[in-house]
Amino acid sequence: MNEFQALILGLVQGLTEFLPVSSSGHLELGHAILGVENDNNLLFAVVVHFATVLSTIVVFRKDIAALLAGVFKFTWNDQSKYVAKLLFSAVPVLIVGLFFKDQVEQLFDGWLVFVGCMLILTALLLAFANFSKPGEGQISFKHAFIIGIAQAIAVLPGLSRSGATIATGLILKNNKSGIARFSFLMVLIPIIGAFSLDILKGGLSESEVNLMPLLIGFISAFISGLLACSWMIKIVRNGKLIYFAIYCFVIGLIAIFAA
């Protein structure tokens, strides 16, 4: 991977991690279009994912600080309950990560037809969420778990994690701003956990490392992630998911025919 490819793929990751259009699907498409070999993808993927985690922390840092302050009071207050819901929502994806990791990784191997089909499924989900009546409910433990199941299914390449979780939350009649916030915060726990494990197991060091593409990918993913995260919060609040549904549908069709 050269510096230019890293810049483009970093931008793609940063933008698509938050917008409901599937970051993994777009990264697969980006690899195919730019002709990037799969030799160093794990390290690059981990680095750009962590860059977007940092973007999320920057955008939600006041919320995270308030949640941590509440948790460290060691009482069953609103913040502790919210963090417990976030942890509860991570259970399905933890199960997928522990027991189905190999099967899922096999799908990340340039299988463009599958990516295209999943993008079309994302489009349908977003369209359904867009036209469903908005609600004002709060996220319960049951809803947190159902949204967590949506997140676990969205590990499939082409199925948008933010799209699936936000659409599920909206279909469950939760409040728009609340579900956007929950969707972005819920991903921090599994990503940081998986990222720490990948680093400590030494798997990242198994291939040759080129410094510049990694740094360029990290910076471009971080900056584009900051913009996309703030943008997405406003999009969900204003209920404009239909444009992303149309986009996912078109890109899905292109992926299927290009394959």
Add this chain to the structure above:
Amino acid sequence: MAKKDTETQETGFALGKENYRLMAIGFAIIVFGFILMAGGGSDNPEVFNPGIFSFRRITLAPIILLIGFVFEIYAIMKKPKA
């Protein structure tokens, strides 16, 4: 203007000067980790380079990287002094 202030507060975008300084330090640690992880390849695919599994690449570099990333989170979360 008032609307803009509200939006900035809601998204919590702006960081203090100290946050940026700490983030730069964290970034330098990450770069150092990547430098330690660099190399390990072989010019000839027939020749095995034992350097790919050296202590520097397999143990030291990942730990430095992890410290760098944790430091970045601290840098973002640290409350700027009033």
